[in-house]
Amino acid sequence: MKVVVKIYGPKYFGIDRYDVVTEVLEVDGEPTVMDVLDKLEGRYPGLKxxxxxxxxVAPMHDVLINGRSIAFLRGLTTALKDGDVVQIVPPFGG
Incomplete structure (x- = not known):
């Protein structure tokens, strides 16, 4: 199955880009948010x-599934479905 991952503020996570990083990941079985983060860690060391x-998830950071914070779901053990969109958001100031 495939999930779409969007990483906002990639520079904060040590990724050498300024624009939003969008990845389509192929994941096996019944993946959780942590499984996706583990896979991303291989591509972007230090992200986790x-x-x-x-x-x-650290305070002031957020991970969303289809626009809903995993804090209101099952946290890092939240199960993902084919086509889900995972958004990783760093703390922002304004």
């Missing part, structure tokens, strides 16, 4: 270190 605090 900047995004997570232990086994949860």
């Amino acid at each position: 270190r900047r995004l997570l605090s232990g086994d949860v």
